[in-house]
Amino acid sequence: MSENTHEHGDPIAEIKKVTIILSVLTIIELILGFWMIGITSEGLRLAIKGTIVILMLAKAFYIVAYFMHLKHELKNLIMTIVVPLALFIWFITAFLSDGNSFRNLRNTYDPHFKAQSEIKVEKKAEGTHATEEKEGKSEPTETKKD
Amino acid sequence: MSNVTTASTKEAKWWNGGKSPFDVEYGKVMMWYFLMSDAFTFGAFLIAYGTVRFSTNGWPNPNEVFKSYPFAGEGTNAPLVFVSIMTFILIISSVTMVLAVHAGKMMDKKGVVRNMIFTIIGGIAFLSCQAWEWNHLHHEGAWWGMNPFINADGTASTTNFTNFFFTITGFHGFHVFSGVVINIIMLIMTLLNKFEQRGHYLMIEKAGLYWHFVDLVWVFVFTCFYLL
Structure with missing residues (x-):
């Protein structure tokens, strides 16, 4: 191993730290997801969705950088992977x-x-298909096997 | 070469020959390249999904579609609950995989075996959850070409939603399945002392890269289908 891939701190401590970060980010995402259920304002929904996307990218960064170890590779390899992306x-x-x-x-x-x-359609019981309801005026389609 | 170049070796001329510019083993570089191509495949799927969703006026509400969990009654309304369990299963199995890679670096065979077993269990648990969810949705009448869920605004939906959902989660599930198979092979090779004989556990690291990638893709799939 060269001097560039030497051990950096305590690996187990790093794994623990990243695990906690990933769990916390996921929990925040879920809280935002639950919160969004009751919200009808389009602007606020969009803002929450944007936040969720940023949290998603943060999670992706932690997985790639620490779990896949890319952060501790040589810059040459990092650039080869990241630039095409x-x-x-x-x-x-x-x-x-x-x-x-x-x-x-x-x-x-x-x-x-x-x-x-x-065209608004009625929420039907299980087993019916919205695509059939769309052309609901023609009776035979209701019984047609799909 | 004159001593001008030798004097400036501190500035690491990686590409002048005689050095390994990436300083990783061949197989690992190739695994990274494969994962990059796979990232573009998944990216293409998810962007296609996004494009179609952006070009449609209505879309089913994920909280109405994914609201059940195993052993729950007919009228359960628990959005996000089951999928968050699936997400945590995959994160935890990713953590045990890192621990296996770390144990491999320490040449600790017992640690590798233990953590590989945990990772495999996590993978199988995830696949079982997905199998249950697919089965549940299929019973509700959802499949490729069939969409029983109406749009969030109460208008009629198209089958785009189910087509994308089953294609993308299916493709991801297939990756999880191949990851589990690879991990089982790695476990068997560890138990047969293959890596002890080679003197290194680099194969575990490569399998680990693949497994983390599967987790990485789930981060995106989970967000795009269940949260947004």
């Missing part, structure tokens, strides 16, 4: 905004799509 920034931005734009375009220019997505 930066593609995800573009990947997520481009695709999610494309999805959002597609919805806006359809809502604006496709009256059928908009009308379809505004």
Whole structure:
């Protein structure tokens, strides 16, 4: 082993610390998740979702850095792994905004799509399918095997 | 080369030859590269899910879909409870895996065996939870191409929700399953003294990388499907 991968502090203490951090982050995520159930305000929901995503990234960092030991590898290896993953920034931005734009375009220019997505359906008992209820006007579809 | 270059070796010229720029074993570098490609596969799945969700007006409420747990009655309403148990099972099994890797570095065979057994039990427990959940959802009428859950705003939903859910959790579950198989093989090799003979437990470290990756993916899957 070279001087760069030498033992850093007490490994067991580090494992304990990271375990506690991961558990606490998960518990905070769950608390936010429970809290969000009763909230209807779109803005607040979005803020909570953003917080959950940040906590998720923090958890990912702790798993990769400490459990997978990447933080204690040479910088060369760290860069080889982390730099290509930066593609995800573009990947997520481009695709999610494309999805959002597609919805806006359809809502604006496709009256059928908009009308379809505004029809309220009743919550049926177990075993019925929402897709059938959508075309509820035609009776035979109700009995049709799917 | 003149003594100019030799004088500046303090600045570690990693790529000038004669050195190992990554200073890890070949198999470990390759495991990292494999995990990177796997990260892009899962990333593609999850981003596809996000894109479709962003392009749709309504989406089922996860708290209405995932609200049950084993041995619970018909009308149970306990969102997030079962999935948080699954999440903790995977985190704990990840911790025992780190402990196994650490024991391997210390050449402590007993420690490796003990922690590998815990990790395998954790993996099997997670798979059992997932099997129960899939079975439960299937009984409620959810499957690929079938979605009994209406959107959160009370409008009719499409089958996108169930298609993505079963595909992505299924793909992750398959990774957990292969991780358990790899861990069992590692346990058998440890018990057969294979690593004692080699003089190192690097294989445990590589299996550990894979297992942590499975936990890492669950962090994202759990957040995207159950929380957001």
